[in-house]
Amino acid sequence: DLEVWPPVDAVPVDVSGLYTELAGEGMAYGPLFQGLKAAWRRGAELFTEVELPQDGHQDAARFGLHPALLDAGLHAIGHGDPAATAAGAMLPFAWAGVSLYAVGASALRIRLTPTAPDDPHTLALLIADESGRPVASVDALTLRPASSDQVQAAGGAHLDS
16 A cells, blocks of 8 residues: 555655765766665565656657656665675666556655565565555566676767766
């Protein structure tokens, strides 16, 4: 249930310098993909609030779930956790059990929950619009670490799209 927002008993996570930090690690995001507005933690759960920039709102209806929103909802994973930072950026590797319930959202609330206590690299996602109505769910998103060198090497010579 993502109708109550911010989540009850959740602790805010400071994401104010996140995109500067990510750029320093070789993962520079353009304005459309810098949609993370806020994040909270409650135990092992991570909650994120994302929104497309105003000039991207008209494109939201072109997608079942706008890829920039979904990507931004994952940006806070490991943020502020020294152990996670040492492992490298956690990038989506495999998706399972993806369901779409609504389309065209320009802002989302996302709850990310580890699927098992001994596996912090596989998460279940519950995704809602800004009023808390369900948009999508993911039974399992498996993440894999990538070092700054690996991320930069993947970009090749042309890093600016």
